[in-house]
Amino acid sequence: MIHAYTGDGKGKTTAAIGLLIRAFGAGKKVGIIFFDKGSETYRHNELTVLDRLGIEYQVTGLERMKPDGTFRFGVLEEDRQEAKRGLELAEKYIKEARFDLLVLDEALTSYSVNLISKESLLELIAAAPEEIELVLTGRCKDKEMLEHADLVTKMSKHKHYFDRGVKARPGIEY
Numbered sequence: 024m025i026h027a028y029t030g031d032g033k034g035k036t037t038a039a040i041g042l043l044i045r046a047f048g049a050g051k052k053v054g055i056i057f058f059d060k061g062s063e064t065y066r067h068n069e070l071t072v073l074d075r076l077g078i079e080y081q082v083t084g085l086e087r088m089k090p091d092g093t094f095r096f097g098v099l100e101e102d103r104q105e106a107k108r109g110l111e112l113a114e115k116y117i118k119e120a121r122f123d124l125l126v127l128d129e130a131l132t133s134y135s136v137n138l139i140s141k142e143s144l145l146e147l148i149a150a151a152p153e154e155i156e157l158v159l160t161g162r163c164k165d166k167e168m169l170e171h172a173d174l175v176t177k178m179s180k181h182k183h184y185f186d187r188g189v190k191a192r193p194g195i196e197y
Contacts, residue, residue, distance in 0.1 A: 024156050027176070031180045036160055042126075052121065058084065083108050098136060113147055117152070131161030131163035148171050
């Protein structure tokens with residue numbers, strides 16, 4: 024099955040990692056590729072847990088946190104190369120039948136901001152055999168893309184403390 028966790032609300036990655044942990048607990052082979060999250064400064068706490076559990080993951084992307092604590096937006100050619108590396112890893116894992124469940128975190132966002140092409144993501148989805156649970160997360164408004172998923176969950180922001188100026192907190196947002 025193909026899962027898509029999308030929308031403008033918080034919780035897409037959290038939901039995907041929750042599913043990954045559940046499958047791992049049930050004895051499934053699981054893995055995750057993080058797209059556009061290659062920041063050492065902003066190391067995601069979920070990686071610490073994945074390390075402790077021995078769950079395989081790959082992180083792609085360039086540093087986005089600037090030395091002054093602000094975030095770099097926009098797309099560099101190197102960002103596209105890192106996203107391509109993530110897709111190549113996913114293709115390899117799918118061909119090898121390496122995992123029962125594979126999460127492609129922020130793959131939908133990577134498509135939505137032109138880090139990866141629609142065609143390449145659709146080809147990857149089409150190549151996934153029926154035996155694999157393929158989970159894609161990220162913001163995506165492309166209805167055609169989402170039609171390729173068997174399950175689509177949209178996280179909707181109704182209210183967020185960021186709007187009051189609350190900054191991202193370790194262990195909650197990252």
